[in-house]
Amino acid sequence: MVSSDNNQSTAVLFILLGFSDYPELEMPLFLLFLTIYAVAVVGNVGMIVIIKINPKLHTPMYFFLKHLSFVDFCYSTIATPLLLENLIVEDKSISVKGCITQFSIGITCVMAEMVMLAVMAYDRFVAICKPLLYTVSMSPKRCALLVTVAYAWGIISSIILTYSLLVLSFCETKIIDNFVCEYSVFLSASCSDKHFSEIMLFIFLNLSSLCTLIIILTSYLFIFITVLQMHSTSGRYKAFSTCASHMTAVTIFYGTILFLYCIPNTKNSWLVVKVGSVFYIVVIPMLNPLIYSLRNKDVKETFRKLKNLKIFSQ
Template sequence: MVSPHRNQSSAVVIILLGFSEYPELQVPLFLLFLSIYAVTVMGNVGMIVVIKINPKLQTPMYFFLKHLSLVDFCYSTIVVPKLLGNLVVEDRSVSIKACITQFSFGVTCVMTEMVMLAVMAYDRFVAICYPLLYTVYMSPKHCALLVSVAYSWGIVSSIVLIYSILLLSFCETKIINNFVCEYSVFLSATCSDKHFSEIMLFIFVNLGAFCTLIIILTSYLFIFVTILKMHSASGRYKAFSTCASHLTAVTIFYGTIVFLYCIPNSKNSWLLVKVASVFYLVVIPMLNPLIYSLRNKDVKETFRKIMDLKIIFH
């Protein structure tokens, strides 16, 4: 049932403290996060452009990577500008509506990325375990369908979680020791029963993480078994090298999530929680294009050509 105090919620604001308890670090942190955001934008947009213009990269793996870069770019753009703003202004308040808007786009990107990483693991599974059927299983139609599933899950998850938030009431201004509008912010700020919202959060977050992680682990189990059965050492190295970048990205993504949510929720751990959250929300979108580009000659060569063209035009 919708709370009768709903009308009061629209006038309530949330104050995100961010890193305000470290005033001497405001400028250094602003410059650091601005630099990370610049690298993130250039890296992800550059990856999309490189995949688009290089004929050698018109494969399912890079089709999925292009969408992963798009999700990372959008997610970083949702989180970092607000974080930068909180570092340079004294008024760190944000309305409930603005906070919900940021959260809705953010959760869409996170849930989409989870499924996209699972889809990319499945792609590597088919490529290594069933190479002769790869073009059949990973046809353009099937690839488009898999990407649609990823975006659909992100959108559905966002809609359900936003609905559970809209059932809550917010009766007074709330000070939150955080720098981004995540679900815990609304649970901390509400003055109504949050049991239903907590259940929805538990179901959708755990369902998404569990299902995608099972797909990834199962895919790599079959991949490793297939690689071990190969008689050629060069063949094993080539097969493993095609998975190395994705496996690195998956390890960082899920490793950070596990680390973040295994930290005790106490006052003494808030700094550690913030550092882990920064890595998860800000740094990972920057790392993904670097991870995939450093091990790929075609990507690096195309990047180099683009930079050479810029130098010529200048």
């Protein structure tokens, strides 16, 4: 175990190579990722502020969107700074405890976001398929409970998966061909039996992905059937438009996860894995606020007012 030998835990380091094989690209990538991270922070914090101050947006859909933005902000902030640091410093080492801490917070956000996307799909299902019951079904207490479930699942998953890492032994400093503390980093660096850790990862990651995807796909199946039964063309367009942003976010989020899963485990695939991981860690938290704001008149109108007041200027 990591905690069984203090000398071991303090001496062992992970050296995250990142993109050091291409030193000429490190500074351009640093500037690119820094720009994307800044947009992600401004976008997610801006979304939270806009929803908070605009009474028109005090609805269940925007309540969930506010928490999705918060999760994206936390995940981007815990992962991206290490990536940026890795691109400009010569010492690319990180302690085992530091790496585990980053992973623990990051996996909390990932698991919470999965549940949050499923909750948002359920919200659209109730709004379109059962509009007369929407106020009762999505009451403030129910919404708060659903968000609590999302955070609770993230925390529970993080505790168990982090424990599955703490039982591993790390015997020596390891050079890792990665730029962030993912689960695979610990498995590749461990010198002890990894069977328990691999089972825990398989159970929780697949359980979360499968259950949330079932909820999302089932919700949109009923939405699609309900919309097809509408006689009004404008009603169909309005129903689909309220779901378009969420469907786009879900497609990008799960599409990236499936893409990373489907990459064959070969030496030649490391660059593709890194690019996919960068998209997952850096780009998605930036895209979500853009996706939800570009198609929403109320959000854009509020943003214009704030911009005129110079709240988001400079």
